Amino acid sequence: xxxxxxxxxxxxxxxxxxxxxxxxxxxxxxxxxxxxxxxxxxxxxxxxxxxxxxxxxxxxxxxxxxxxxxxxxxxxxxxxxxxxxxxxxxxxxxxxxxxxxxxxxxxxxxxxxxxxxxxxxxxxxxxxxxxxxxxxxxxxxxxxxxxxxxxxxxxxxxxxxxxxxxxxxxxxxxxxxxxxxxxxxxxxxxxxxxxxxxxxxxxxxxxxxxxxxxxxxxxxxxxxxxxxxxxxxxxxxxxxxxxxxxxxxxxxxxxxxxxxxxxxxxxxxxxxxxxxxxxxxxxxxxxxxxxxxxxxxxxxxxxxxxxxxxxxxxxxxxxxxxxxxxxxxxxxxxxxxxxxxxxxxxxxxxxxxxxxxxxxxxxxxxxxxxxxxxxxxxxxxxxxxxxxxxxxxxxxxxxxxxxxxxxxxxxxxxxxxxxxxxxxxxxxxxxxxxxxxxxxxxxxxxxxxxxxxxxxxxxxxxxxxxxxxxxxxxxxxxxxxxxxxxxxxxxxxxxxxxxxxxxxxxxxxxxxxxxxxxxxxx
Numbered sequence: 001x002x003x004x005x006x007x008x009x010x011x012x013x014x015x016x017x018x019x020x021x022x023x024x025x026x027x028x029x030x031x032x033x034x035x036x037x038x039x040x041x042x043x044x045x046x047x048x049x050x051x052x053x054x055x056x057x058x059x060x061x062x063x064x065x066x067x068x069x070x071x072x073x074x075x076x077x078x079x080x081x082x083x084x085x086x087x088x089x090x091x092x093x094x095x096x097x098x099x100x101x102x103x104x105x106x107x108x109x110x111x112x113x114x115x116x117x118x119x120x121x122x123x124x125x126x127x128x129x130x131x132x133x134x135x136x137x138x139x140x141x142x143x144x145x146x147x148x149x150x151x152x153x154x155x156x157x158x159x160x161x162x163x164x165x166x167x168x169x170x171x172x173x174x175x176x177x178x179x180x181x182x183x184x185x186x187x188x189x190x191x192x193x194x195x196x197x198x199x200x201x202x203x204x205x206x207x208x209x210x211x212x213x214x215x216x217x218x219x220x221x222x223x224x225x226x227x228x229x230x231x232x233x234x235x236x237x238x239x240x241x242x243x244x245x246x247x248x249x250x251x252x253x254x255x256x257x258x259x260x261x262x263x264x265x266x267x268x269x270x271x272x273x274x275x276x277x278x279x280x281x282x283x284x285x286x287x288x289x290x291x292x293x294x295x296x297x298x299x300x301x302x303x304x305x306x307x308x309x310x311x312x313x314x315x316x317x318x319x320x321x322x323x324x325x326x327x328x329x330x331x332x333x334x335x336x337x338x339x340x341x342x343x344x345x346x347x348x349x350x351x352x353x354x355x356x357x358x359x360x361x362x363x364x365x366x367x368x369x370x371x372x373x374x375x376x377x378x379x380x381x382x383x384x385x386x387x388x389x390x391x392x393x394x395x396x397x398x399x400x401x402x403x404x405x406x407x408x409x410x411x412x413x414x415x416x417x418x419x420x421x422x423x424x425x426x427x428x429x430x431x432x433x434x435x436x437x438x439x440x441x442x443x444x445x446x447x448x449x450x451x452x453x454x455x456x457x458x459x460x461x462x463x464x465x466x467x468x469x470x471x472x473x474x475x476x477x478x479x480x481x482x483x484x485x486x487x488x489x490x491x492x493x494x495x496x497x498x499x500x501x502x503x504x505x506x507x508x509x510x511x512x513x514x515x516x517x518x519x520x521x522x
Contacts (some may be wrong), residue, residue, distance in 0.1 A: 487494065
């Protein structure tokens, strides 16, 4: 955008100030040269007084243009005034100094370079043309009076070409400066806007946020952090002075690579807090973002959710227990009435089957209690899965070859051993129930996946329908009338307790469940 129609680059005004300073310096040097060396061939001796007078007027005009009052003029008006004074003043001084042969014509190059800041290209060409006409007119007058030859026109023409070249070049550079200035202004505006948005977001977050530099100084803290830590972080205070408890966690994070996850308190009456550290850069020594969470509120909310889940679980459990108990009670009443040996045997089987169903239901519910007892370790999957396969085939009476296993050599996963066994048992028991009971019908595959490990349990039975996939991991949801509907629900709960993820992977044929685990270090 040009100076006449939009925001002006600050570099243009700065260049105009430099031009005023250059003009004053030039006048000072010229006056000093004529005054100190009156017989030097700077000017024609008989023109010395006139030269000093013109230089003085030129300097006075320069002072006016350099004044604050002139600085309040529109930029284009200032630039036109500068160019007019320079062409008039320097041309007059050149004429008094002996014409273009004196070299004074070269001084016009500087204002011609400044002319590139004019708003339109035709203005730049007009200034260059005026300077060239003045130069030609001065030499033509001198030739008429017998003071110059034809070769002077050649020099004047070459200098005029220089005027146009400098003007056009400076115009191109000025356009580049304008474009760069507009881009910089836009980027600055966006950066300021994003800065305001970030500051607002950070200060409105429901948890505390601090930014700590490499020396452990707090360079940013929102109001929530100050409220949780019960202090004020001003003047880049150090964690050691403003929050000693948090400083200890900071040192542990720097030295050990992770901070303790258990909550801490600033004082006995303060809230229970948990701190999470995130590196500012790849090197954690450069500083960190510290996120403070009020565990008092989170634990209260979690307790409410647990109680609500317990209520739903209890209601479903009562419903699931009622059916087998009714069957047992009915069979017991029939036994009292007597009957043949065949009838009694059938009733005893009903009692045994429903008792076993109740026992499985109790076992599954007890498995939920193991969720919070996690002892993760780096498990060598090849040995663990081989041991599990043998135990599963013995207990479920699975013929050899039905369950095949493939494990990458040396593969390890971070998991609680009992939890992993329980998850695999539930998945493989379901796979055995639904598979075709042929060699290779069940496949247990463990392989690395990115930074973690995937354990897949596949069976060649029918795939899970889209409708059933929506409820797969809900408690007490089952398509098997003899099942409890807790197997997959418990498996997902145990997986989450180990920072793993259990999910169903859709396939055109068969059913595949994938357990995505973390790789060591645990």
